[in-house]
Amino acid sequence: MRVVVTGMGVVSPIGTGVEQFWNAAINGVSGIDMVQSFDSSKLNSKIAGEVKQFDPASFLSPKYIDQTDRFTQFALHAANQAVEDAGGLDYYSPYRIAVVLGSGMGGFATFESSALRRFQDRSIPPFTVPRIMANSAGAWIATKYGFKGTNLTCSTACSSGANAIGIGLDLLRSGRADAVIVGGAEACVLPLTMTGFEALHALSTGFNDQPQRASRPFAKGRDGFVMGEGAGVLILEKQSDAEGRGAKTYAQLAGYGCACDATHIVAPDMGGQVAAMQAALHDASVKPESVDYINAHATSTPLGDVVETRAIKHLFAEHAGKLSISATKSMIGHSIGASAAIGAIAAIQTLRTQMIHPTINLVEADPDCDLDYTANQAVERKVSTVVCNAFGFGGNNVSIVFTNL
Template sequence: MRVIVTGMGVVSPIGIGTDQFWSAAVKGISGIKKITSFDASNLRSRIAGEVAGFDPATFLSPKYIEQTDRFTQLALLAADLALEDAGGLGAYAPQRVAISIGSGMGGFATFESSALRKFRNQPVPPFTVPRTMANSAAAWIAIKHRLKGVNLTCSTACSSGANAIGVALDLLRSGRADAVIAGGAEACVLPLTINGFEILHALTTSSNDDPARASRPFAKGRDGFVMAEGAGILILEREEQATRRGAKTYAQLAGYGQACDASHIVMPDMEGQVAAMRGAIDDAGMNADSIDHINAHATSTPLGDIVETRAIKNLFGDRARHIAVNATKSMIGHTVGASAAIGSIATIMALHTGTIHPTINLDEADPECDLDYTANHAQQKHPRTGLCNAFGFGGNNASILFTTLNEGRD
């Protein structure tokens, strides 16, 4: 039994919809700009990857807008786009369509604004709790589309989206669902969130006057990541049933690996990353020599990019230098719980089109980052297999493996 991707929807700082997103990614266009959603003048990091042109009123009723946080609205639009791309899931009973969404922060915009109102002795909006809860995105997707199957939320920091997609794979394999809407959403370009990451010295503070150059994974002199928002959604189905309903197909979701460092709450650990990648490859019934492409976690932090490079070299040995690695975050920044969902769409499109998008801003690589990172220009490599990595706070490491439809096990 094979699980395949039949639809995709993305809402990102470089485009809404897969076509816009992928066109910009291949061209190496940056979506990082000065923050416009609030006054960031008192922050040290005053840039972010915001979704331009996003207006929930164009696809949601006033009732939905009142009752949903921005991260839920991003997820709802991405789900709409994915379902449209897949031709709908009306062939399935509503009880057999599951939803699995990842979010690291949940409705943090609502939390920040309601907390501020409380501290100022102002009335707190009545939907504060349901807007804030992390599972609200998955719940509202179900409500909007009347889907009554398994409804789950993964919250494992930056690996949330990857784990949500991995859980979807398990649901389909186990027979608990016939189709799954899976991915991640995040909207934490917010004063408190950015300040909190600043205090951890995780964000870049040196490129406020040159935002497009701010996110530079694997580059010499990088000093942190750029906060971003967005959502990515996949429609996943069993191949036999998808074929029966005449669905188009993008790729196979072949494997999922997950491992915890159990060593530090925020610092990355090479062994956990190796274990997650190896787990995905083993789960797919493949071997390390089969991997052509890696969409790296690659946030642009000084330590993180080095540790991921070491993990890739540790697992793949001499072959590591022949694997085409890239970093979607170089263009869109770090969308936290949505990052692996958006990265998965980039990985799938690399398999589907044969093109690997560039890692931009990589004029001079860190001496300890010495792999093929697809620097600055897209490459026609025609990969047949691709890993998407996601490594989060709490030592939560996840890796998901996609293949072309003529690769992987049955």
Template sequence: MSQRVVITGMGVMTSLGKDLDTFWSNLMAGKSGVSVIESFDVSEYTTRIAASIKDFNPEDYFDRKEARRMDRFVQFGCAAGLMALKDAGITIGENVDPESIGVYIGSGIGGLGTWEEQHTILLEKGPRRVSPFFIPMMIANMASGQLSILTGAKGPNSTTVTACATGSHTIGDSMRLIMHGEADVMICGGAESTIYPIGLAGFCAMRAMSTRNEEPEKASRPYDIDRDGFVMGEGAGVLILESLEHAQKRGAHIYAEVIGYGRSGDAHHMTDPDPDGAARCMARAMKDAAIEPEAIDYINTHGTSTPVGDKSETIAIKKALGDHAYKVAVSSTKSMTGHMLGAAGGVEAIICALTLQNGMIAPTINLDNQDPECDLDYVPNVARQANVNVAMSNSFGFGGHNATIILRKYEA
């Protein structure tokens, strides 16, 4: 018999807050984390805004030597991971066997800032001046690697890179590792930091981002008729997954149970989503959870605020849930956090867990004039009190990668 898997700890690093309480409070208030980019000159860019994390000091979490050897995405992932372990009341080697706890933190892009910095040094000063830490700082697996080194976690250690589906894939794969008895505890989620000249330029060239530069807080507007693209975010969302038996033995607080995981590939287009692939992903997650569509009370959507993406996901939800799609509450918290790319799935799973615990649904802000082709209940602008027993989180990535996680309110 496979293990039941529960969430016992969570940590966030976002533009809305660098701890759970601040983050949740700002979500419930419908606050936007989007502002004008100040970390470099954006005057020549078509998009000049992002959901940047302000006043982040890595030395609040690691000593200076360690921090200098980490890319910013690794710093975010490790900081959120340490917060999640503290929230779960876990001290590895004391109340958890080091060999039974693993790390699975993904990143959609990895150390883009380090890459850009060291490439500039190469061009300006030559190859002998490139840092010996360039490669180990930049590669996408280093949030998992560094966190295991910092904490002593010796169990399964891996990384997923599936663009914007990354965070959800790490949670689902970690659930399976626990269910199959390969670990008792997994530290999982996603981390991302791409708000750099090259990252901004790349997305601008795709014409994928909002150019509502004069009104940053209103730029991310999923399902609104006037949406014009996504807003880049950064940060991390890390969860502690644990077998129910292990959690009960140590008297852990349980936020929610992870009951379903679905994966699919569009096999369609590099960047243009196919609603059939997303619908199959949701259906597989519901089958895995052994529930019918009518059991779903809330969906945290991928909802990026792109004209094509929001419409495609709306179609997919209706395909997967049938008539129940019109009865379920749906919201996109990217309207507030921006699109955190590989970190999005981790953060949004945390939002779902807090929704189950607190009985409050985060709104889709800036939804002032709903697109007629996006015709579901998107919880516009104001948080809503509701009894949510089952929540679904969707994440879809470039390349046609789809991931869906289903959480349920914990019952012993």
């Protein structure tokens, strides 16, 4: 059975809507700036990739704004785009339409604001719990559209969105659903969350005066990731059904693989990353030498980018040097559970446009990062098979393979 992508939606620091996002990505636009949503002066990392000018009132009534966290609002906006892009899903029984969303933190904006009120002895909003719960984004998408099938939420930190896409593939293959809304959403440009990542020395702190240069995967002098936010949503269907209902198709979701390092709660491990990529290629029946492009996990941490480079070299051997690789996070920062869903959209756009977006801020590469990362300028290339990587805390490694139809 072939599973295809028939709709896409994205909310990101460099654009809302696939066209705006992709246009910015191809042009190497940075969405990183000083934090605007709260006073970050007491943080060491004062910058982020925020979704600016996001107005939930443009698509939600005041009542539903009260009942939803920002991450759910991102997810709903991206889902609205994707469902519309797919031409609606009325073709299917509502009980056969599933939703699988990923989020690393869930409704943490609500958590932080309600916790602050509680510690100040003030009452807290009544929808605090339903806004915080990680499955609220998936539940709201289902409620908005009446999708009554399986409704799941993956929370595997930075790989959440990739796991959600993979589980969507499994639901279609196993016959548990006929169409699946998959993706990821995150909104954790927040004081406590950022302080928490700071405490792990995971965030960039050396580029507060030059925010757009801070996220620099594979570059010499990189010093951590930049917090981001956003959402990416895809519509998955069986190719036979999609063609039967006359839908346009963007790419085939050919395979999915995951592996747990089982070594350390936060440190990356090459073996797990290799195993995930290998499993995804095997699942897709694709040989390593057929891969043209990797949308790398590449968060701009000193260790992570080197380990991913080693994993790619280990698995692809001499073909590694022929691959095009790029890091979407160089432009949008790290949107945790949304990042792989946005990366997957970039990977699909690569197949559609035969253009590879650049890794920006890569003027001088780290000597230990010696592959072709598409430095600073987009390149045109014949591309038929792409891999999207996502590696998360918990030692969770996920790879997804998309191919041209």
